[in-house]
Amino acid sequence: MAIENYDKWESLGRRVFDIYIQGNRVEKDFNIKEAGGGSFQGFQKDFPAQVSENYLEIHLFWAGKGTCCIPTADTYGPSISAISVTRDISKKIKIGLVVGIFVLVGVVSCLSVMIFCFVRGRKRLQRKKAEELLGIDSRPYTFSYAELKAATRDFNPANKLGEGGFGPVFKGTLNDGRVVAVKQLSVASHQGKSQFVAEIATISAVQQRNLVKLYGCCIEGDKRLLVYEYLENKSLDQALFAGKSSLYLDWPTRFDICLGVARGLAYLHEESRLRIVHRDVKASNILLDSDLNPKISDFGLAKLYDDKKTHISTRVAGTIGYLAPEYAMRGHLTEKADVFGFGVVALEIVSGRPNSDTSLEEEKMYLLEWAWHLHQNNNEVELVDANLSEFNEEGVKRLIGVALLCTQSSPQMRPSMSRAVAMLLGDIEVSAVTSQPGYLMSDWKFNDTTSFMSTDTQTTKTDNSHYSSSTSTSVTADQEYLPTNDTKPILQEIIRE
Template identity: 45%
Template sequence: MQPRNRPMIHRRLLGTSTSAPATDRAAQEHGSSSPNAMKIMVSVMVVVIFCTLFYCIYCWRWRKRNAVRRTEAQSLQRMSSSELPLMDLASIHVATSNFSTANKLGEGGFGPVYRGVLAGGAEIAVKRLSERSRQGAAEFRNEVELIAKLQHRNLVRLLGWCAEGDEKLLVYEYLPNRSLDAFLFDSSMSAKLDWNTRHNIILGIARGLLYLHEDSLLKVVHRDLKASNVLLDNKMNPKISDFGLARIFKEECNAVNTGRVVGTYGYMAPEFVMEGVFSVKSDVFGFGVLLLEILSGQRNGIGYLEEHQQSLIQDAWTLWVEDKAGEFMDRAPGLSCSDDEAWRCFQVGLLCVQDDPDDRPTMSSVLHMLVSDNMSLPTPSRPMRNVPMSGPSSARKRSDPSLPLKSINYASITAVQPR
């Protein structure tokens, strides 16, 4: 019996020995697949975590954006008690033909401006806040609340406002001759600005600033006075516009230090560009630059610096020292002026662009000097000599002179190194 059992035992042993390699292979395959499965699981978890995090950030930003919009909407709703009428969006759409391109007058820092005709036949100019605008609800609200309290023949008149949905609109009186820069810096149009017209524009701007600084119920610093922000009516009378950057001063306050430098380089006072300090004397500086531009027909911008190797202000000073004010005057065809008036305006312009704000006259003194034939004027001091081209790159991007009828910000050519 035992011999018969041996083959069976042998077969069992043989079977056991032959099945062992298969088991080992399965174990090896299982072991090698475990790291791959772990990698896949980790990858899936990373993707899930990343998507969850992204979704949470998106929801947080969406809530924050909506909260800001609700706050802006509530603040704008509180403005309904303003002295200015709140206009409905539908009537403005009809007046401007749904903001058609044919009705577009130009574009500034706030956004595009459209001509419109109300149902009663009155012409209007509508400023539409652009989504790409650096200005926002704060500037919009500032302009509505501020200009509603300001009434002067040399300030543009705001007729109403509208804030519905994402639209923020300012409705102004329509001025057919648009802005001063459209005439002043266009060789084909500058001849329409004879000396009497230019002199009246200078006096009108001075009266408007004097009202803002001293004669209104509020003490207001405009902070962005430039040729494109001076509009002309049908009789070429000037009206200062765009109060989005304006600030109200307390009676006892003479200057404010702000960390945010805003405005247009080329018109900004040195102390504001370098130290962030602005005051009514900052507006006086801007007026001085504008006065020199009106006299010369040249823009105080990068183009002038590249062509003449120095700024318009420096050229003015050089001609003042050489007693050649006549050479500074615009060469527009048919333009003739009174030598005494031209020299007086020239000297006042240089007094306004002096480096030290304490040396600059107030607007009341400026107006008095401009209209007084017998008043002895002080001698201006030399403006800054080192004038590097400095300023935000964004200002240079908006400085394309080929864009017509736009509010263009030019890089700084007036604010440089302190002495």
């Protein structure tokens, strides 16, 4: 009984519950006395709960053990004194962090999209401007101005290769290691913009081993630049006419240069998708690579033409001394104008002298006149450059014969460039030259051989520097390119236009 009474007495102080929060049992047989370490020992027990709709449900159910009702004795045992609800700050921080990350990602994404759209729109605008400027479908690679500025070391004067009417030309090295020639449009250039357009439109549409390669351009703000392959041996006129600093070109090399130029022109006239007249074939516009292979450059004056038409009527543009008579006199342009220019260059290559030299005796002053005189007397080998100790006499006569055919006064009597190539190679016989070529008469003297263009713009002189552009210069009476005195008024009228 005592034991029974003891057991009964001991059970009066036991509080055993099952605890439910939000309908879920979170504690089974929870004995408050044992959890607190004895009677009159206060402690706090935390339970996490997810609160939704501002509602928190807590239940303490008797577990079927210990005291289930309020005892009548004086000892009631420990009990729960209070229930409090506290917000979990750590969760708030986590939620805030997650929300912050999402917001940050959203902002960064929006900024990225905006920047992408801005850059893309700017590039599209620049491309649109370029297309409007060029008026062509082809899209050459576009360099940034900063890239070309870095390549040329801020257009350092030490890297300057030359300067023409178009503007200065600088040597540069791109990030990928390519060495290039950067042609910069001068702000003061009046015809440079049209030549810039013509050059890109032309050279972007053609590719051949004897044409200089255009890597791309820069059209950024008011900046206009062209980027070409760099050719180590500069221009043919420097190789031939620079005196002691000239390159030594033996006869086989000279012949190969002539043949390469002829093939390049044949491609422009007959083989490319677009039929192109260069309009300024001259020694300074022929560049030489490291192996002395020739490459025709400077397409700023080039014209597209329809071979179904007899000719194009256009204002005169080109270089005095290389202009075909029908073009200089009447503005009639066909591919035969380039053929004439090639003939003059071929004679310069054979002789190692420019097409006119007033320091020489009168009969040798004008190259075409002298060559014709030697041909009439069957003494063509006298034309050969004195610096050539060895040469092929038959090859020299063949080349001079082709050159005289190419410089005939009548364009119909000049061969096509493909036929000129065949004659140079010996595949067909060189036609007999029966009439003298069109050339400067001895009473029409001039002071230089610079380029000119008959336009409404102002005119500017230029030198024949490496990579220099052909530009205009005023033409005076003693500079007119005429075969006879009777044609003088015609050219004067063209120039006045």
